[in-house]
Amino acid sequence: MDVINRRWRLARRPEGPVRREDFVLDKAPLAPSPGPGKLLVRHELLLCAPTIRNWISGKRESYYPTIEIGDPILAPAASRIVASDDPAWPVGALVVGLGTWQDYEWVSPEDRGIRLIPDGISSRTAMGLFGMNALTAYFGVIAVGRARRGETLLVSGAAGSVGAMAAQFGRILGCRVVGLCGSPEKARWLREDCGIASVIDYARENVPDRLAALCPDGVDVVFDNVGGEFLHQALAHTNRHGRIVLCGQIATYDVDDPYAGRPLDMMRIIYGSISLNGFLLNDFSADIPEAQQKIGEWAKQGLLAHREDLRDGFDRLPETFMALFSGSNQGTLLGRIADEEGRAL
Ligand SMILES: NC(=O)c1ccc[n+]([C@@H]2O[C@H](COP(=O)([O-])OP(=O)(O)OC[C@H]3O[C@@H](n4cnc5c(N)ncnc54)[C@H](OP(=O)(O)O)[C@@H]3O)[C@@H](O)[C@H]2O)c1
Structure with missing residues (x-):
């Protein structure tokens, strides 16, 4: 050839x-x-x-x-x-x-x-819909975050490829979902198309104030795509036995020194028995066909944008x-x- x-x-x-x-x-x-x-x-x-x-x-x-x-x-x-x-x-x-x-x-x-x-x-x-980002969201919310009905799930990068699926999987599971994104258009799409009622436009709103208003009972699961300052803000609202799912850290990818950020409040993590879990989609390779089947069913039912x-x-x-x-x-x-x-x- x-x-x-x-x-x-x-x-x-x-x-x-x-x-x-x-x-x-x-x-x-x-x-x-x-x-x-x-x-x-x-x-x-x-x-x-x-x-x-x-x-x-x-x-x-x-x-x-x-x-x-x-x-x-x-x-x-x-x-x-x-x-x-x-x-x-x-x-x-x-x-x-x-x-x-x-x-x-x-x-x-x-x-x-x-x-x-x-x-x-x-x-x-x-x-x-069936790609690696949707699958990452699926395993992150369900297997790593163990999000359950009635819990509050906070998602950063919520209008993105991984984040939008994470937010919607949380909604389907019966969580109260709060999503962060960086523009009014993304906020509109999350509300109107993805069915995420509580959205914070972090570029235009005060995130700690909005978290306090939208999560008066705290956050049970944080699905973090962003890292940086968001992680501090999310940790401050995380409940006892809360789970922080570390999916990505896009806010720091352009930074040479990954330790340059402010260290997390470790005593809050200890006293709150809070878990921080990093994960990769590869950890769940064997379960991909089952996850794709489930995502397909939800899509057929019209539950996913x-x-x-x-x-x-x-x-x-x-x-x-x-x-x-x-x-x-x-x-x-x-x-x-x-x-x-x-x-x-
Ligand atoms: N663990 C895994 O196996 C795995 C697999 C796939 C992806 N990931 C991670 O998941 C995250 C999302 O990836 P994706 O492919 O779905 O991308 P995406 O969310 O579709 O696109 C990136 C979005 O990140 C936000 N962003 C960019 N720079 C930022 C900054 N400095 N601070 C805050 N937000 C910023 C922007 O959204 P706004 O306009 O809303 O700010 C941007 O649209 C990434 O961190 C990625 O590395 C992890």
């Missing part, structure tokens, strides 16, 4: 907020197959995941991948198989897994966590990714680089 492959590679480590110049675009002939057992995939949708900011930081922590300078940017992807020597991975099938900011790539299914998208499900839905923010164009992938940090994304942010017929975008 004679193909010129578009690639976005890491040009340099970002200092502070990510810029377009941190990435370099080039084109190169696709390398020949590296050997048996490899699939050639064409990426269609690339998920803009905030954690990519950590992967390009160069901190070389052992607990997440480091993208080296010159390497293509790793990203969760929905892709189509265009060459395969394994009947379990048929040509033409849609798959999800870890991809890169390239048109084409030879991948090993095991190394990249590749899974077939079931028939009848579009790549967009596979990356959205979901929106994807689809942005076309390989050339503007850096700008698309940066929308996560300006907060301009509305829902699951996906860079679309090929259409369903495989035409480059």
Whole structure:
């Protein structure tokens, strides 16, 4: 196959907020197959995941991948198989897994966590409603937070890809849900489409005052996507035996020193018998099919709103990714680089 492959590679480590110049675009002939057992995939949708900011930081922590300078940017992807020597991975099938900011790539299914998208499900839905962010929210609320009917669930980043699902799963479970977001439009969407009655626009409202007003009996479960100052504000309202689910820390991803923030009030955590639990979706890999079935049932019953923010164009992938940090994304942010017929975008 004679193909010129578009690639976005890491040009340099970002200092502070990510810029377009941190990435370099080039084109190169696709390398020949590296050997048996490899699939050639064409990426269609690339998920803009905030954690990519950590992967390009160069901190070389052992607990997440480091993208080296010159390497293509790793990203969760929905892709189509265009060459395969394994009947379990048929040509033409849609798959999800870890991809890169390239048109084409030879991948090993095991190394990249590749899974077939079931028939009848579009790549967009596979990356959205049934995607890794929805699943992260599901396990975070249900298995890690153990949210129960009648409890108060506080969600930061509540209009985002993970957060909106976390807030709605809490509502479905019968929790009283309070969500934080950063714009009036997001607040409206949360109220009107997601059925989250109590919303705080943290950019325009005083968060401690609003938490006191909306959570007079305190908070039982905090689902935190943001970290930073929010975590202090949430902890101050967390009830005895409360559970703080640490999903993400997007407020600190641009900060070089993760210890630069104010330390948490540890005595409050001790005296409140409060648990702080970090987790990763990978912890729950075996339970993904069951979770997807449940999410599908809730969606069929009309209980879930979901929106994807689809942005076309390989050339503007850096700008698309940066929308996560300006907060301009509305829902699951996906860079679309090929259409369903495989035409480059
Ligand atoms: N543990 C896991 O396995 C796992 C898996 C997936 C994602 N995550 C984490 O989940 C979180 C949400 O990810 P997502 O993909 O769903 O992104 P997202 O919420 O769809 O988009 C990011 C949102 O974060 C908010 N934000 C950006 N910079 C901020 C800042 N400095 N302070 C406060 N808020 C800020 C913005 O919303 P506003 O306009 O509302 O501020 C922005 O729209 C991230 O922290 C991510 O790393 C964890």
